[in-house]
Amino acid sequence: MTHLVQFGNLITFAKFESYLLVFLQACTMLFSIPTLPEADQFTTLKPIQLFFFHFPVESPVVCSPCTPSRLPNAGFVRSPNPKHPKALSICYRLAGARGIHGSILSKGAGGEEGEDPPFCLTKSPSTMAEDCTCIRVGHSGRGLWLDSRNNVYRCSTVSAVTSGGDEYLTLDMGQRGSAPLCTLSGILKDDRGDCALDFDEGMGRIVYCDEAGHVSIVDVV
Numbered sequence: 001m002t003h004l005v006q007f008g009n010l011i012t013f014a015k016f017e018s019y020l021l022v023f024l025q026a027c028t029m030l031f032s033i034p035t036l037p038e039a040d041q042f043t044t045l046k047p048i049q050l051f052f053f054h055f056p057v058e059s060p061v062v063c064s065p066c067t068p069s070r071l072p073n074a075g076f077v078r079s080p081n082p083k084h085p086k087a088l089s090i091c092y093r094l095a096g097a098r099g100i101h102g103s104i105l106s107k108g109a110g111g112e113e114g115e116d117p118p119f120c121l122t123k124s125p126s127t128m129a130e131d132c133t134c135i136r137v138g139h140s141g142r143g144l145w146l147d148s149r150n151n152v153y154r155c156s157t158v159s160a161v162t163s164g165g166d167e168y169l170t171l172d173m174g175q176r177g178s179a180p181l182c183t184l185s186g187i188l189k190d191d192r193g194d195c196a197l198d199f200d201e202g203m204g205r206i207v208y209c210d211e212a213g214h215v216s217i218v219d220v221v
Helices: 002-007
Strands: 010-016 019-024 027-032 049-052 057-065 087-094 100-107 119-129 132-137 143-147 151-161 167-172 197-200 205-209 215-219
Touching (some): 019 057, 119 151, 132 197, 143 197
Antiparallel strands (some): 010 019, 019 027, 057 087, 151 167
8 A cells, every 4th residue: 555655644544344444644545354365365455435634634543433322202323233333433633733623434325236335424523622642442432532741531422413414422522621530640652652551441441651661550430
């Protein structure tokens, strides 16, 4: 995928159902994951869809499955299946900015017979956090975010509607202003500024490595 450099450096990638979502500075590309070739063979992946950002983006970028929500006087929009989510919540930072923006990638109504179904990327105006340097999200969609002083804040979930009218519970960073859950000591970061940090929502714990190489565990629940 060396030809992708025309869209900027690779930021990260995520698996979504049987698709691979690749984030570059200028856009995100959706690839179908092929059947693995036999030994001594290779496969060239071609994007099935491409979504350009209005402005270049940079790390942190995080993805989390969206959970179908219940509309008033109606049933679930889609049958909830945690193993096969139908939408993905995406949080990303615009290059040179401090705020985090959000979008929802959702599956369309279906294309021609034998073709991959189309996807749409809908902006989520509820997702915004100032001075965010790191996001970590658990399997349920709950998560944490850090500001530049390593203060830890909780991510919550809100209801968001896609352009197709489907409603999902998705990640909301919220506005800073509430008291932080805790403050972490110096965190080890790589060349891109990504933190050596993980969040285990089941145990309610943060695990991180500080600049001295020490691993620490913090209970946040």
